[in-house]
Amino acid sequence: MKKRSVLLAFFLLLILFLSLFALPQPGPNNFKVYISADIEGIGGVVSRMQTSWEGEEYQRFRRFMTQEVNAAIEGALDAGATEVVVSDSHGSGQNILIEELNKEVKLIRDWPRPLIMMEGIDETFDAVFFIGYHAREGSRDATLAHTMSGSRIFDIKLNGISVPEAGFNAAIAGHFGVPVALISGDQTIVAQAKELLGDVEGVVVKEGIGTIAKTIHPEKAQKLIKEGAIRALKRLKDFQPFKLQTPVTMEITFKDEVYASLVGMLPGVKQLDGRTISFTGEDMVEVSKFLSAILFL
Numbered sequence: 001m002k003k004r005s006v007l008l009a010f011f012l013l014l015i016l017f018l019s020l021f022a023l024p025q026p027g028p029n030n031f032k033v034y035i036s037a038d039i040e041g042i043g044g045v046v047s048r049m050q051t052s053w054e055g056e057e058y059q060r061f062r063r064f065m066t067q068e069v070n071a072a073i074e075g076a077l078d079a080g081a082t083e084v085v086v087s088d089s090h091g092s093g094q095n096i097l098i099e100e101l102n103k104e105v106k107l108i109r110d111w112p113r114p115l116i117m118m119e120g121i122d123e124t125f126d127a128v129f130f131i132g133y134h135a136r137e138g139s140r141d142a143t144l145a146h147t148m149s150g151s152r153i154f155d156i157k158l159n160g161i162s163v164p165e166a167g168f169n170a171a172i173a174g175h176f177g178v179p180v181a182l183i184s185g186d187q188t189i190v191a192q193a194k195e196l197l198g199d200v201e202g203v204v205v206k207e208g209i210g211t212i213a214k215t216i217h218p219e220k221a222q223k224l225i226k227e228g229a230i231r232a233l234k235r236l237k238d239f240q241p242f243k244l245q246t247p248v249t250m251e252i253t254f255k256d257e258v259y260a261s262l263v264g265m266l267p268g269v270k271q272l273d274g275r276t277i278s279f280t281g282e283d284m285v286e287v288s289k290f291l292s293a294i295l296f297l
């Protein structure tokens with residue numbers, strides 16, 4: 001009898017142990033994911049032939065953009081996301097083929113928007129993905145590098161640090177307490193994002209060599225992005241929101257002196273040199289609205 005009760009106690013303890021540690025735990029999941037998508041960092045994209053409305057290859061490559069976004073959505077849904085919002089953040093803001101986009105998501109289109117490439121983000125989201133992103137203007141070994149406006153802007157600094165679009169947008173997400181979990185593009189933007197944001201998941205879909213690229217196949221890029229999205233949400237605890245100290249000071253170096261002198265006339269704006277102005281906003285939302293007005297005027 002005694003031996004039997006010891007055995008019984010042993011099995012009860014074993015079951016308790018298994019239920020605590022070994023059996024699958026009911027996950028928190030129900031993630032809400034925000035995806036901001038650009039086109040320059042999509043696999044295969046190397047020039048305006050693929051990125052602009054007039055480009056001969058644009059119609060094909062907006063489909064590849066849609067497919068990379070779909071891959072990120074599928075990964076997010078597989079990893080437990082229940083809500084996904086996508087921002088079409090390139091050119092006209094109307095590149096993604098809506099009829100080919102995953103049916104479970106909502107899509108933000110067109111401009112202008114106060115939060116520019118991050119319109120619709122708020123504190124209810126758990127993670128941000130950047131798909132098809134590119135390095136900041138002036139980067140070496142980077143495909144189609146620019147910062148917000150290839151025609152007008154040379155550099156944007158936030159609180160003294162030069163940022164790519166991924167940095168500016170991460171700071172908007174950070175304002176709402178949401179971390180960046182995944183970025184895809186060439187090796188240079190992935191490195192710039194990691195330098196600024198820490199060890200986020202990075203998916204390299206092409207290697208920038210000077211201003212050209214050595215790229216992988218679109219389907220391979222999509223597979224890597226889906227896997228990256230799953231990995232990113234599995235290690236969500238590793239990522240911190242990119243929160244800037246407030247107030248936030250933004251310096252913009254324009255390509256043309258005329259812009260700097262015009263923007264420098266606005267109240268509250270300081271002109272620092274022939275091409276650079278400085279604006280201090282109470283937070284990233286105010287800074288983003290200021291930049292949006294400059295970009296879309």
Ligand SMILES: [Zn+2]
Nearest residue numbers: 038134148165
């Ligand atoms: Zn861009």
